[in-house]
Amino acid sequence: MQIEIFILVDRIRSLSIENGLAQCESAVPVDSSIYLGHFPGHPILPGVLLIESMAQTAGWLILGLTKFERFPFLSIVHEAKMRDFVTPGTQLLLEARLLHEGSGFYKTSNRVLADGKLKCEAETTFRVMPFPSPTFREHVIAQARRVGFPPELVPNAG
Amino acid sequence: MSSTFDTVANIIAETCDIPRENIKPESHAIDDLGIDSLDFLDIAFAIDKAFGIKLPLERWTQEVNEGKATTEQYFVLSNLCERIDELKAAKGA
Structure with missing residues (x-):
């Protein structure tokens, strides 16, 4: 998890188009300036970042x-629903x-687990639209390779 | 059509927190009921699920934007229900 650049998925563990299911992994940083404010003496990952981590996992699936x-x-x-604290160093499983699949939108059900325990969950709706720029698409494809997207499903950039 | 309308009206009432009695066949989803495009995603999801169809929202939007159709054709509820019935029939054909 690279909080500072808002990349919250470390690796795709599995992705099945047929089953409509993605599982990703992410390690919550041990050190981050975020903990200076959230919270002194009780560092926990903000709920908005847990939501974003679920959204990024769903994003890879879509x-x-x-x-x-x-x-x-x-x-x-x-x-x-934030069901439990997520503390520095925790290994997360994101699903x-x-x-x-609607016309121009997708809806997903998502959850975050640690050591088999449910930490948070939400459903999310996404609008899908053509990439706003070729540069953006190339960046996403490069990120897909970085996180271990199934190679046969990654197109060539351009 | 009446059962389709009742289902759609109930979905709109529940999704958008609009009193059921205010939702009529002649209501325009956008102009009369104030439903915006984001709320309509929730409604489309519920309609798709309820009827086992896929509302072609992207095509409708494109047609309206290109002046080939009016919003009334798709978003006045009686017309929307007709479109739903057509999609149901096409699916069953």
Whole structure:
């Protein structure tokens, strides 16, 4: 997890287009300036970052479903529930499951676990639209390779 | 159409917190009920699930933007329900 540049997924553990399921891994940083304010003497990962980590996991799933032709922009977060503190150094398992593919939108069900214990969950809706620029798409494809996106599903940039 | 309308009206009432009695077949989802495009994603999801269809929102939006259709054709609820019934029939054909 690279909080400072808002990259919250370290690695894709598995991604199944057929089953509409993505599992990713991420390690919560041991040190981060965020803990100076959140909170002194009680460092925990902010809930908004947990939501974003779920959104990024769902984003990888949707990129696979759209074959990197369209980008998913987070539009709605439904009833997010933060069930437990997430502390520095925690290894997270992030899961996103496809609930529905609509016309121009996708809905997913997501959760975050640590040591098999549910930490938070939410459903999310994304609008999908063509990449706003070729540079953006190339960046996303490079990131896909970095996180271990199944190579056969990653297009050539350009 | 009436059962389709009842289902759609109930979805709109629940999703957008609009009193059910204010939702009529002649209501325009956008102009009369104040439903915005984001709320309509939730409604489209519920309609897709309820009827086992996929509302072609992108095509409709494109047609409206290009002047090939009016919003009334798709977003007045009686017309929306007709479109839903057509999609249901096409699916069953």
